[in-house]
Amino acid sequence: MEILESFSGGLLMLDSSDSGEFSGVPVSPHVGLASAVDRSPDVRSGKKPAPAVKERRGCYKRRRTIDSRVKISSTMEDGYAWRKYGQKEILNSKFPRCYFRCTHKHFHGCKAVKQVQKQEDESNMFHITYFGHHTCPTPGTLSHQQVVLDFEDSKNNTLFSNSPSTITNIRIDPSVKQEVDSKAPSTDVSDNLSSGNDDHSSIRWNEVLGADLGTCHEGASFLRFELEDSCASTSSHGYLTDFINNGDLLNDILLNGAFS
DNA sequence: GAAATTTGACCGTC
DNA sequence: GACGGTCAAATTTC
Structure with missing residues (x-):
């Protein structure tokens, strides 16, 4: 029983230390892990006791190039x-x-x-x-616009494909949406756009300043774009993900500098 | 004063 | 023991 308790206690400590926290308190008080208690911070005073031996600080394992x-x-x-x-x-x-x-x-x-x-x-x-992968809610600062595009045809992963696909959904975080012009003229693309609050209004970005291609954490591709609001003289940036299948849309952005 | 950066020390792997 | 990755105190920046 002592051996079993010792094992489970050790596993629990490993588990908690993996998440960045370490209580320093063994599960069972009689399993002989007093040294762990000795090294734990003094909760009452808020100060760490002077370690008799150099304190182990963290994991220094070398990273694998896999993953x-x-x-x-x-x-x-x-x-x-x-x-x-x-x-x-x-x-x-x-x-x-x-x-x-x-x-x-x-x-x-x-x-x-x-x-x-x-x-x-x-x-x-x-x-x-x-x-590793980002588990935080949004890329970049929360004040920036985030746009996610979903395409019907997401099977074919050829960049600049000649076979156009259709944008079926566009989600924009309403709290950070910079500009939605419901009166902007509709195009083939914007006909299929809808904002996050489902008002089906089209989006007009006054000027696309620049773009670069990359890969997001789940292996999907993304396009990073920068926007300038010519009226407000402000700029922001965001991401278009899963665009990779839509060569027409991408060409529109890169060649014409803007799309509605 | 909080957050970010710098940098020497520490630690695990090879 | 060398090397690469991380920690954390000191320092800098905002």
């Missing part, structure tokens, strides 16, 4: 809020490697992590490796 996604980009920006937690000189590399984790790690338990290293060549490109 990682690599992206080469001219910018470190990707729409998410990252917090730098380390920088390291890497052997045989001119530039240091920077370590980032999601800013919302503590709020939403988001485990997304990325490593950024400048390319050795003169291209000024960054080699970005992503680990």
Whole structure:
């Protein structure tokens, strides 16, 4: 029974430490884990006791390249809020490697992590490796517009496909929607657009400033766009996901600079 | 004063 | 023991 209790206690502690928390209190008081109690913070005073031996701090396991996604980009920006937690000189590399984790790690338990290293060549490109997935609610800051497009034909994953698909649904977070012009002229695309509150109003973006392609956490592709409101002289950006099947729409954005 | 960054130390893997 | 990844105190920025 003691052995079983010891095992279950240990598993419980491993489980809690995996989620970033460690109570330091063994399940059973008689399983001989007094050292764990000794190292736990003094709850009453709020101060850590001076460790007799150097305190173990966390997990330092090397990351596996499996389950990682690599992206080469001219910018470190990707729409998410990252917090730098380390920088390291890497052997045989001119530039240091920077370590980032999601800013919302503590709020939403988001485990997304990325490593950024400048390319050795003169291209000024960054080699970005992503680990884990974002579990925080929204990419980027909450004030930015988020647009998600769903397409009927989502089977064919050919970029710039000649076979147009139809936008069947567009969801825009009403709280961050920047501009919806219900009087804007309708087009083939906008005919099939509807806003988040189902008023079927079309969306007009005055000017698309720029766009770049990437991959979101579930393997689907996304288009990052920047918008400028010529009336208000403000700009914002957002994402179009699952657009990859819709070559006509993408061409519209990239070639004409705008769409309704 | 809170949040973000820097940087030396610590720790696990090879 | 070297190396890469992480921690956390000190420092900087807003």
